[in-house]
Amino acid sequence: MRIESSVTSVSWIPSEAIGGIMRAPFDLGPMHYDNPPADQIDDVQALARSGAVRFINHQRAWIEVENGSIVAQGQSGRGWMGRTKLGFGSRMLLYPTIAMPDLRSEPTSSGRSVRFVQTTGGRPAIPLPRKLNRPPFVQIIPPIVWTTLALNLQADGSASHEVLGASPFPRHWIYDASGRLVNKVAVTDFDKWSGDIFGERTPWGREDSPAFVTEVESALERELSTQIMRAGSKPQVRKMPAGSTLVEQGQAGAELFLLLDGVLAVEVDGKAIAEVGPGAILGERALLEGGLRTATLRAVTPCRVAVATADEVSEEALAELAKGHRREET
Numbered sequence: 001m002r003i004e005s006s007v008t009s010v011s012w013i014p015s016e017a018i019g020g021i022m023r024a025p026f027d028l029g030p031m032h033y034d035n036p037p038a039d040q041i042d043d044v045q046a047l048a049r050s051g052a053v054r055f056i057n058h059q060r061a062w063i064e065v066e067n068g069s070i071v072a073q074g075q076s077g078r079g080w081m082g083r084t085k086l087g088f089g090s091r092m093l094l095y096p097t098i099a100m101p102d103l104r105s106e107p108t109s110s111g112r113s114v115r116f117v118q119t120t121g122g123r124p125a126i127p128l129p130r131k132l133n134r135p136p137f138v139q140i141i142p143p144i145v146w147t148t149l150a151l152n153l154q155a156d157g158s159a160s161h162e163v164l165g166a167s168p169f170p171r172h173w174i175y176d177a178s179g180r181l182v183n184k185v186a187v188t189d190f191d192k193w194s195g196d197i198f199g200e201r202t203p204w205g206r207e208d209s210p211a212f213v214t215e216v217e218s219a220l221e222r223e224l225s226t227q228i229m230r231a232g233s234k235p236q237v238r239k240m241p242a243g244s245t246l247v248e249q250g251q252a253g254a255e256l257f258l259l260l261d262g263v264l265a266v267e268v269d270g271k272a273i274a275e276v277g278p279g280a281i282l283g284e285r286a287l288l289e290g291g292l293r294t295a296t297l298r299a300v301t302p303c304r305v306a307v308a309t310a311d312e313v314s315e316e317a318l319a320e321l322a323k324g325h326r327r328e329e330t
Helices: 021-027 044-050 191-194 220-228 284-288 315-323
Strands: 002-012 053-064 069-075 078-081 083-088 091-096 113-123 145-154 159-167 171-175 181-186 214-215 235-242 244-246 253-263 265-266 271-276 296-299 304-310
Touching: 002 145, 002 159, 044 053, 044 078, 053 113, 053 145, 069 113, 078 113, 159 171, 159 181, 220 253, 220 304, 220 315, 284 315
Parallel strands: none
Antiparallel strands: 002 053, 002 171, 053 069, 053 078, 083 091, 113 145, 145 159, 171 181, 181 214, 235 304, 244 296, 253 304, 265 271, 265 296
């Protein structure tokens, strides 16, 4: 019996992900942010060719099972580098990116399961002059983007995946074997990526970067996220250091929050009951239930949070959202 599965990472640059002087080419052109990828990816190669994402790590593997034991194995995944768009308005040029060699460690097998690991990535072809945090202190060559994915295949037919590492930038979304969005790498850090990620601090040197992975938010939250970020007036964005508090339980409040980056802990009566990642919308219950916060929201990692008002989202949508957010009751 042949058992086959896959896991795919899709990497893209979300809006508001770059700060300081480095965001000028994005705000004024010729560079651009990316629209969020679809919840379902059916054609990896077509997506890579489109220029809609920065790169794709497609990890695919198989095993042959006889009498409950694994007798053969192999993998056929690869990396797909996207194309960089440069231009103004409708006039856009697509530049190829530079792929690094795919890295695959020797699969590890126990006779009942096999673990496959694959790292893919590359760098943009356009120079990125910048200051570095260590020698040589200035560099023009862009830093490398990558993900490291593990795929575990079991003799009983089950499969699981892990994100073992990823570059601190850009955003990495994870899709299962059916092409469905299932996880997100929660933190993007442009400053760390541009100032520290070169030389030995890449998988092609001697180091990988750990990835903080969260579950995907609901389809309703993704729909409302787009609505909030594309409203007529740009939402205010708050930056929060790790350990800081966004709101306190019992506090009055009339704001709605969209977590753009990082991980927030949801605490009720001093106890952490959940952690949420990018795309989560929070604070709706105070708007619906008397104006008092029902939980404390604390930053587990550095976070960026967009602040919205109640009139940007319909009361019906807020009520539907609240049904799935009664975490203290479940």
